Amino acid sequence: KLPPVVTIDGPSGSGKGTIAKLLADRLGFVLLDSGALYRAAALAALEKEVDLADEDSLTEVARDLDVRFLISDGCLQVLLEGREVSHEIRMERVSMAASTVAAIPGVRAALLQRQRDFRLQPGLVADGRDMGTTVFPDAPVKVYLTASAEERARRREAQLREKGVSVSLRDLLEDIRARDAQDMNRKASPLAPAKDAVELDSTGVTIEEVLNEVLALVQKRI
Numbered sequence: 001k002l003p004p005v006v007t008i009d010g011p012s013g014s015g016k017g018t019i020a021k022l023l024a025d026r027l028g029f030v031l032l033d034s035g036a037l038y039r040a041a042a043l044a045a046l047e048k049e050v051d052l053a054d055e056d057s058l059t060e061v062a063r064d065l066d067v068r069f070l071i072s073d074g075c076l077q078v079l080l081e082g083r084e085v086s087h088e089i090r091m092e093r094v095s096m097a098a099s100t101v102a103a104i105p106g107v108r109a110a111l112l113q114r115q116r117d118f119r120l121q122p123g124l125v126a127d128g129r130d131m132g133t134t135v136f137p138d139a140p141v142k143v144y145l146t147a148s149a150e151e152r153a154r155r156r157e158a159q160l161r162e163k164g165v166s167v168s169l170r171d172l173l174e175d176i177r178a179r180d181a182q183d184m185n186r187k188a189s190p191l192a193p194a195k196d197a198v199e200l201d202s203t204g205v206t207i208e209e210v211l212n213e214v215l216a217l218v219q220k221r222i
């Protein structure tokens, strides 16, 4: 029998990464941050100076991608060709490139099995855009987490401020809206709730409250 999967999909800044990590810790499950995979592919492409309109070359980059995930001190470390890139892949220019690269069907196909390989005992928590629709359609628990664009921009701003980076809220809001549109309107696995997903809105709700709702679903269904 395949290990159970909890999928958490939603737009950037909805809190899905935070919830997925806490949930995986709580349940002792494996964690898949699928966005990190697309981000690593985008960084590899930027470093190789591959044209972001050249679908065949980008598909090749995804196929050859040498990326590994490690958990160290409770934090996800992303290694690209052995090099620590956890911070670099979160930069704004990589975010936008990831969204562009992720729209290419060949890239998605190249990364599909890699994501499924994370399904190990005792179970998996997978966060992304299409975890419940495409990668793990048979997952017993599917969550679609949203929040208003304004709230997501504020969260991102606070995160950056903590790191000592100051950016304008307006620019962040624009980036978020552009990335949402690109992720929702693409043909290949667009961002959308699975038919059997439970939709949760995290606007004005604490992390603890969202986590408890998801834990209740897990208890009911796994």
Ligand code: C5P
Residues within 6 Å of the ligand: 012, 034, 035, 036, 038, 039, 095, 098, 099, 100, 102, 103, 127, 128, 129, 130, 131, 179, 183
């Ligand atoms: O979740 P995160 O913001 O790290 O993802 C970065 C980008 O990767 C997203 O904007 C999206 O375009 C893409 N992505 C995707 N499918 C996933 C996860 C991420 O297309 N399952």
